[in-house]
Every structure is written in structure tokens, then in C-alpha cells.
Amino acid sequence: MNYTAPVGTDNCTGQSTAQTAGQASGFCFPVGVTTNTFVVTAANSQTATCSFTVTVTDNQNPNIATCPVTRNIVGCGSGDITGPAYSSIPAASSYAEFSNGTNQGVGNDNCGITSVSYADAVPTGFCPVVVIRTWTLSDGVNSVSCNQTINIKHTAAPGEVGGPVMTTSTVSCPADAVPPPVLPVVEDVCGNTIPAPVPIITNDLFPAGCVGMRTYTYTYLDNCASQIFIWAYVYTIDYSSGLTPPASTMSTVSCPALASNPGPPANITDACGRTVSAALVGSTSTPDPVTCEGQVVWTYRYTACDGTTTADWTHTYTIDYSGGLTPPTSTISTVACATLASNPGPPANITDACGRTVSAVLVGSTSTPDPVTCEGTVEWRYRYTACDGTTTADWTHTYTIDNNIPPVITLQGDASLVICKGDTYVDAGATASDDCQGNITPSLVTVNPVNTNVAGIYTVTYDVTDCAGNPALQVSRTVQVIEPLAVTPSAPSEMFCSQGSSTITVALGADSDAFNVSANLILGTASGYTPSQTNLPGGSLLEPGAISNTGGVDAVIEYTITPYHYGYDGQNDNGGGDDCLGPETVVTITVKPEPVGANQSIPICSGGVLSIDLQGIINAFGNGVASSFSWAAANNNDVNGENTLPTAGGLINNQLTLVNPGNGPQIVIYTVTPTGLNGCPGMSFTVEVVVAACEVSIIDPCTCLDNATTLVNGQFSETIQVDGPAGDSWTVVLAPGLYQMASLGPPAAPLPVAAGTPLAEGPPGVYTLAGKHIDALGYSISVTNGSVTLSTSNTCYYPNPSLSGLNDVYCSQDGAQVATVSAQLGDGSGPATVENILFELIRQSDNTVVASQSGVANTFNFNPSALAQGHYTLRVTFDGADDGVGHPGCEQAVEESFEVRKVGCGVFPWNGN
Structure with missing residues (x-):
């Protein structure tokens, strides 16, 4: 429930109010009595206490809209039941299990379901086994139950148990294929043994009296007569003697x-x-x-x-083949390098003694010395092999190697480069190759005088000779060692207000090509500064951006400046790669904060007084304290009361009134400019005030609920509506005589609408509250949005019927009787108009309607002689027509009882004495 929490006051400022017991507004209260206690504490720690109680009762049973569905479970008995498991005694469950996809139960309670339980009856029946499950829902006070049916039936086929039984054998003759000596033990899925059936015998043909097959088939049917298990025994008739051939x-x-x-x-x-x-x-x-x-x-x-x-x-x-081979004459030649003494290729084909073609196959080469590293001989050998694989003949070619070509040196990396003083220099080196030796880099002689601790220009040389003493042409590299100097900023530090910009410039030192800047916020909060800048030329601004500080305290940004010189490759790597870095220089910038607010939109009713705390807006936005404010409203000709001249002060308290409410809601926009304690101006923000004509009305007055159980307790429903600005909050101040729609009907006591009850918004700007009130008592209601209070009231009436013409006792010999009904308007202002009158004559012994009449006639005729002896009730339901304001035409019932006697009557016609 919602309520307005008490707020304490004190003659001195600084007091605070806190709730120390009970439930906060907007939370659910438990059934029973809850005491809400509030304590106000003054600045000097003195306290005062107030409290109130909230009583919640629950007199309505839970409701089971849908009992859990019938379940069909595969199994043998109650032990196969899950979700939840079988329990012969009441067991706890949950609403989630009651309503899940398996059970599909649906239930509810006006105060919430607190527990779910179930209990299962003794299983009955066989195939299926039937269990009746009783579910019970409780709200902690009341409970309701329903029964669910669970059917358990096995569907699996029977099977062999106790180990497999042999199903095949082989015999020599068909006469040996007799019924099997051992049959399997077969049980259904629930452990019941199934007796062996009569087999079906199937014979295959036995061609030539040699081989064949006979099958005995047994079909086992389970106790539910729905599943089978088939077992077969197969004989194979097979000839098994061998054959003896002549010797190969x-x-x-x-x-x-x-x-x-x-x-x-x-x-x-x-x-x-x-x-x-x-x-x-x-x-x-x-x-x-x-x-x-x-x-x-x-x-x-x-x-x-x-x-x-x-x-x-x-x-x-x-x-078996035999014969010889004759090869061609061997050859010789001279080359410069061992690499040129390559495979000369095979000699021409020859023919063997039988005229078949024979090709030569490479055997390999022989080097002298082995291997030939500079000069020597290489002999290549090819071999002819006859088809028998053993008869062979060889052919050779011999190379003589004479080396006279000098090697070549190739420089690795750049021939000229720049490095930074103090860096480690690793020479890229060179490679050497020889036409005959290939890679002879390990033989290089390198002279490297580079000293990176001393700036200057150095030359590195490379020399080599090959195995035959041939020298290569010398190769060299130039290395320059440099050292860039520190930058010079135009000022070591700077301070300005939020939204300001830096004026510091940076000059480069000697041997520097550019500089980098990294910015680090070391205090406060700021935005707009540049965290990282690279490749800036000398004379550049330290910070090109405008910096904002909305954090409430000074923001300090530390800028680290690093000069650099392009590296040995001459490319700009933005201070990375091989660029040479100079010493760092640090500059600080302090940015003073500005107060910052946020644009606001506030609804108000026409005639309401604004109370806008500008510092509160700054506080809500979380951005500092303002020393002063300047504000003014833009003129709106349809609104009176706005201050359009610049005004100093931290509170906007204009009273705004619509000039012509028929023109609809109007907007007044205030522009506010704060100034910080440090003198720095803040960013302007706006407060948009929506002014609307607020009114309260009743949109469905005097709607009969037709639920009267007496002449004075019938109820009406009504909806109270407030039209105002969208986004507002309206609550009940007082509502005597108005009751909650959730209240039970007569004769139960209705629940009052409490102060603080909110009105619901929907659509925007329309706020409604539905309630009930009682016949002839009426209600009044006041609602407020904090600045305007609106009120309305209403009283409605049920008709008041009365019944005449009935005696207390009738004799069966009495003649025809007439009962008459008449009705007055509920406020006594005149007779009620009839829409329909229903007469029902009810025998009390079995509550049976023995006669009835419906229409506009206000009289009812009956004859006691047609009635059995006993007690009767004549009930008349009067349905009035709409008789104007306050008299919507509700249903109201009236009844009287009488007795009919067959004996004990006096003279006829009997007067009841």
C-alpha cells in the first residue's frame, strides 16, 4: 500500500525524519497488524516519535481455476510417479510444480499463495494402475483442494531374463532338428514371468539332400496383451566332410x-x-x-x-633367364666449380642377349677429395641391369674442377643510418657468396668502430677471400650517433576557468624534428583535453582544445612533452620505432570548475505556486555549488504570473495562472545561469513549466452493482477522474464514504479508500481512481498534487420496495390470494418507476421455486389449496427504471414468509386465527 510518510519539523533547521519500524510506502503489508513508527531527530539530537497501525485481514479462500490435468505415466506402479513423487501422507510441494508443464494447474489468491501440498490415495486397478492425487493450495489462513488422476501403465516389450539361452545349433541330418531342449525365461517390464507358447515350425528346402535349415519360433505376449517378445531357435543342416585331391x-x-x-x-x-x-x-x-x-x-x-x-x-x-650385357665407352670433361660437375645424364640404351631393351640407371658420384670443397675430380657412374636383376655392366663420366672466380660481398640493411646516443647498436652485417663455395659469410672480416656513447659519424668495413685465395671487393656502412635536446615551453604552468583554452606553446631544442604530448588528469574531473598528441612541430600549442570542468573542484592535468629525432631510416615513427627520444618536460594546467545543472520539465495546475530550488537542481546533477543564479522567463501571453525580467536568487516562486483555460495547457520556459564560488560562469539550463487547467469529475456516476442483501446496503461503483498536466502525481487527501473496488460485496464490510492512495495516470494527463459507495450514504473526495487541491462528491439511491397482502398462516381451503408490491425512490421523493418485477414463491423445505412471475405487474396471485402443507417464502425482486440523477434504477429484493396448513384450521374461509 502507499501512504504519505510523516515529516518532522523543528524551530531550528537541520532536523531529519527516519522510519524505525514497519513497512515503507509502496510495499506489501503482511496479514495482521503492522505498526509503522517514525522518529524526528533535531540538530541537537533531541527526538520525537509518532506511529500508526495498518491492519490487513484475509477472509477469502484461494481459488483453483484449473485442477492439474490427468497424467499418463509409463511404469509399473506408484514408485514411477515423479514431479512430485508418490506420497501416501500430505507432502509439501510448490506452486511452480503445481502449475508447470507437467501438471498445468492454475490457482490464485487475493493475498498470495503461501504453500502447496499434496497427498496420494492407495493405488487401484491393474494395467493401468490408478492413483488419485489431492492437491491443496493455502494462503496461510484459508485453503482449497482438488483431485488429479494419475494412470500408470507399462509400454515396454517383455524380454529375456536370467542370461541368454542358446538359439542356434548345427546337425548333420534334418532328423536331428528336434524342438530345442532349453527355452528362455521371459518376463514383462514389471517382472512377471510369461509362460512359453506353442512354437511355429518353419522348414527350408534341402536340395540334393546335402544342406538345409529348420526354425522353431516362440511369440511371448505380455499381461497387458499389448507387447510381444519373439524368440527363435534355428538348426543348420550342413555337410561337414572334406576332399582329398591328387598330389600337385x-x-x-x-x-x-x-x-x-x-x-x-x-x-x-x-x-x-x-x-x-x-x-x-x-x-x-x-x-x-x-x-x-x-x-x-x-x-x-x-x-x-x-x-x-x-x-x-x-x-x-x-x-629362368641367362645372358650378358655390353655398355658404351666412358667419357671425361673439365669445369670451374664443383657445382658444375653435375649429373651428365644416362648413356644410350642397349639390348640383352634375348633382344630386349636395357636402360642405364644412375648409381651415384665419387668425389676426390670427398667432398670437393674447391678443386678436384668427380666421377658419375651409370649401370645397365638385365631383366634377371643380377647381370650388370657400368658406364662412367669424369669431371676435373679448376676454381678461378672471386667471391661477392652483399651489405645487409642500409648503407647509411642514424641511431640515438646511448642506444645499443647491433650491426646488420653483410653476406658473402662464391660461385663455387656458395655462402661463405662465416669467413667475413668485419671492422666495427661504432661507440653509441659518443655522438659522431663511424664507418664499418667488410672483407673476404674464397678457398682459392680470390679476394672480394670491400663493402662499407656509415653510422651517425645523435642526441636531441629538451623542449622549451612558453610557461611551466597555467590556470583558467572551465571552457577556457591553453596559450602555452612549445619550442624544439637542437637535433629534434618533432615532439609528442601525453596528458594525464591527476586531480578532479575534466573533459575536452587531448590525452595524446604526436608529431607536433616546434611552436605548436600544448593543448588545442577547450577544457570543461563540471566536477565541483579544481581539475589538474599534467602534460608530459617528449622531443624526438627521426631514426636511422629517416622515417617519422611518431617517437616510436627507431626514432631518438629526448628528455621529458612536464607542464601542468589547472582548470577551475563551473556549476552545471540539467534541463527540467515541471507540471503545475493553473493557480499553483512554483517552488523550484535551483541549487537543488545543481545538487541533483552532482556538479558543485553555485554562488549565485540569474533567471528569467520567456513571455507567454496565455499565462499570467511569470517573471520575464532577469532575476537574481536561488528560488523560482511565481504563481502561474492560465488566461484562457480553454486554450489547453501552456508552457513557460525559464532560462537559468549559475555562477560558481570561484567566479567561473556555468552553463545555462532551462526549466520548462507546463501549466494546465486541472479539474475533477465523475465519469460513470451511480453505476448499480445490484448486490444489496438488505434495503440499506446496496452498492454503486464510480470512477473519479482528474484532468491535469501529464507526468504529475495526484493522491487522495480524504475520501469519506468511498471504498476500494477490491472490497467484498454485502454483507461484508467494505474497505475504505485511505488517504495517500494514488490516482493512476493513463492516457497522459488523465488520472483516475475507481471506488464503491453505499446506498443513500454517498461519499466526498479531495485529491491533491501538492500545489492544488480538488474536491467532488455524489450520493445515489436504490429503490425501496415493500410487500403487502400476505398473512402469516393460510389454510388449504382458503381461496385465491393477492400479494402487492410497491416501491419508493431511495430519497423518499416519490414512487419508483418499474422496469421489471420478479415474483418467486419458494418452498422452504427444499428451497424449490414452485411458482414465479416476471413483468411489470405489481401483483401476484396464488391459491393456498394448490400448495402442500408447509412454510413458504414470497421473494420479490424489484428492478427499477432510470428515474434521473441519483436514481439509476437498481435491483432491490424484499421477501415475506407464511405457512400453509392442511389441518388445525378454523371456520372457512379461515382468517388465520
């Missing part, structure tokens, strides 16, 4: 062409006495094909009647 043969021939098919061997018999002939499989050559020497094996195969039992017979030929 062999011979030797000179040529592959002579290794021809030798023809089939003689027939044999199998173990059963059947004749078996050999069929040609083919020949196998090793290598394949045989081009010089090798073997050719011819294979014939005997196959038994089963098509799988075989035995092979072979005849093997051996092919």
Missing part, C-alpha cells in the same frame, strides 16, 4: 610362353562316395605378368555338393 606337380621352362595349361587332374570321391570333378580356376604369375623370370601356377579346384567344401590341385612352372 611342377616343371622348369626357359620362356614364359612355354608355361601353358597342363589340363585337369583325375576325378576323386568325397567322404560320402560321390564323384567330384576338378574345374579350372586359372593361372597365377609371379610377377604378373612374367616378363623375364618367375613362376606360373595353374590351379584346378574340386567342390563338394554343399558348394563350400573345396580342395585345389596345382602345376607350377619355373622360368
